[in-house]
Amino acid sequence: PAPRRSAASMSVVEHVREMASAGLHSNVRLLSGLLLTMSGNNPELFSPSQKYQLLVYHADSLFHDKEYRNAVSKYTMALQQKKALSKTSKVRPSTGNAASTPQSQCLPSEIEVKYKMAECYTMLKQDKDAIAILDGIPSRQRTPKINMMLANLYKKAGQERSSVTSYKEVLRQCPLALDAILGLLSLSVKGAEVASMTINVIQSIPNLDWLSVWIKAYAFVHTGDNTRAINTICSLEKKSLLRDNVDLLGSLADLYFRAGDNKNSILKFEQAQMLDPYLIKGMDVYGYLLAREGRLEDVENLGCRLFNISDQHAEPWVVSGCHSFYGKRYSRALYLGAKAIQLNSNSVQALLLKGAALRNMGRVQEAIIHFREAIRLAPCRLDCYEGLIECYLASNSIREAMVMANNVYKTLGANAQTLTLLATVCLEDPVTQEKAKTLLDKALTQRPDYIKAVVKKAELLSREQKYEDGIALLRNALANQSDCVLHRILGDFLVAVNEYQEAMDQYSIALSLDPNDQKSLEGMQKMEKEESPTDATQEEDVDDMEGSGEEGDLEGSDSEAAQWADQEQWFGMQ
Numbered sequence: 001p002a003p004r005r006s007a008a009s010m011s012v013v014e015h016v017r018e019m020a021s022a023g024l025h026s027n028v029r030l031l032s033g034l035l036l037t038m039s040g041n042n043p044e045l046f047s048p049s050q051k052y053q054l055l056v057y058h059a060d061s062l063f064h065d066k067e068y069r070n071a072v073s074k075y076t077m078a079l080q081q082k083k084a085l086s087k088t089s090k091v092r093p094s095t096g097n098a099a100s101t102p103q104s105q106c107l108p109s110e111i112e113v114k115y116k117m118a119e120c121y122t123m124l125k126q127d128k129d130a131i132a133i134l135d136g137i138p139s140r141q142r143t144p145k146i147n148m149m150l151a152n153l154y155k156k157a158g159q160e161r162s163s164v165t166s167y168k169e170v171l172r173q174c175p176l177a178l179d180a181i182l183g184l185l186s187l188s189v190k191g192a193e194v195a196s197m198t199i200n201v202i203q204s205i206p207n208l209d210w211l212s213v214w215i216k217a218y219a220f221v222h223t224g225d226n227t228r229a230i231n232t233i234c235s236l237e238k239k240s241l242l243r244d245n246v247d248l249l250g251s252l253a254d255l256y257f258r259a260g261d262n263k264n265s266i267l268k269f270e271q272a273q274m275l276d277p278y279l280i281k282g283m284d285v286y287g288y289l290l291a292r293e294g295r296l297e298d299v300e301n302l303g304c305r306l307f308n309i310s311d312q313h314a315e316p317w318v319v320s321g322c323h324s325f326y327g328k329r330y331s332r333a334l335y336l337g338a339k340a341i342q343l344n345s346n347s348v349q350a351l352l353l354k355g356a357a358l359r360n361m362g363r364v365q366e367a368i369i370h371f372r373e374a375i376r377l378a379p380c381r382l383d384c385y386e387g388l389i390e391c392y393l394a395s396n397s398i399r400e401a402m403v404m405a406n407n408v409y410k411t412l413g414a415n416a417q418t419l420t421l422l423a424t425v426c427l428e429d430p431v432t433q434e435k436a437k438t439l440l441d442k443a444l445t446q447r448p449d450y451i452k453a454v455v456k457k458a459e460l461l462s463r464e465q466k467y468e469d470g471i472a473l474l475r476n477a478l479a480n481q482s483d484c485v486l487h488r489i490l491g492d493f494l495v496a497v498n499e500y501q502e503a504m505d506q507y508s509i510a511l512s513l514d515p516n517d518q519k520s521l522e523g524m525q526k527m528e529k530e531e532s533p534t535d536a537t538q539e540e541d542v543d544d545m546e547g548s549g550e551e552g553d554l555e556g557s558d559s560e561a562a563q564w565a566d567q568e569q570w571f572g573m574q
Contacts, residue, residue, distance in 0.1 A: 013050045020057045029061035052081040056108040068120040075117045144173045175201045191219030224380035226259040246272050250282045280315050284349040287319030291326040294514025299323045314340035314347035321353045333357040348378045364395045401425045419443035420453040458489050467496045484513040488520045
């Protein structure tokens, strides 16, 4: 027990401190609240240092109860009290002053108080205030967690240079802070420079030789070099010591998704999920892929499972939103996307969901804002650019779409995906039809099975009425994979050459893969009426393909609009 000091009241503050360190937050809140009232009614009752302690312990208990605004006000009062305390020389720790030393030792750290205040501000989405309070701490006094928090806040605010400095400071203090390494790589710091900060630790600790390869892998991830990133992570994953690591599998799944290899992406997500049934990270992308394949029942089950794990993460809301979006309930998808953004403003998948819902409801300008924010957060993800380009095309801004597609082609390199994206825009302009053809042929030479390229090439052949060529292209693409959209388009082409029975088979296969595919149903219904194809229906077939069956039709609104409109939350733009 601490030695008794002049007033019995000192021991009551000690009791509060003991309860605080024992984690009895609700008890601390009640007692400190009563003691602070006593102090207010009789200022002589407690010394300045005791008042400071009571305010901090009270604020900590409020923080624990998630009452962040109230906690900030109490922390602010505590810091004012500490200032007054510093002015009285009596309580400054000084050599030979035995009375002051134990007291100063047990005072809560002022730096810790400022960190807690910054945490409150981030919870209240007041990032500028959080930065201001942490910025006020002299560099030499900043602990690793303060530097880490500052680095993340700077990054979010677009202050890249300050962010890099803070991440480097974290690594100087803790060379194995892997998230700080990822932070630096995401800010375009070269992999070799980052590796040099950890080299001493890697060399001095056994079984850490994989770390330099890990850094190399994520350097490729952040420069958008998906192929080399996949190869490097696969080489890590094959090492017996890192086999079946959920984080590596999740990264692999995400990379396959970015590279447009949806089949392998789904396989890796399933593998990761089997290893960790409580996995949340990346499940929003997994849900989106399942929804695109028409597996809406699986998406619904995934959403329910994720909500049972946590409803405080964006992922379950995004998965549920994908279920609504692909069920053509755009207003509900909009609300769920907004809810996800509210929980995590950095969720790219939530921004894409909300953007797509807005676009399909005809609110194109609002959608554009969301896709731009997604691009800012994930400049190497092609689907963010695809969403924005679709918005430009929907509003007939072909010139803007062309500029954007050319930029993507230059920055992300000439691969099957960027070639197809550029071709998609060229198809919209009669002047650039030949260019589109050349680009699509290049894309299909690189990846003959790339579905988006096959769909666009089929669209071009349909315009030229080269149905036999189209049928050959589609049969070739379907040799090693099964895809609803490809089967449906093959059905449309077979109708055009009067192969009705086989066309019916193709529509049936398409509907077995995605029972909600409206266009296959329409194709089937036309066949059942045994209407022979006329020029008009052929034109409709072309329109069908332009949608490529992936993003749903553009609709002004739907029946739920009124129900969800009030609940829409806008994300705050920095």
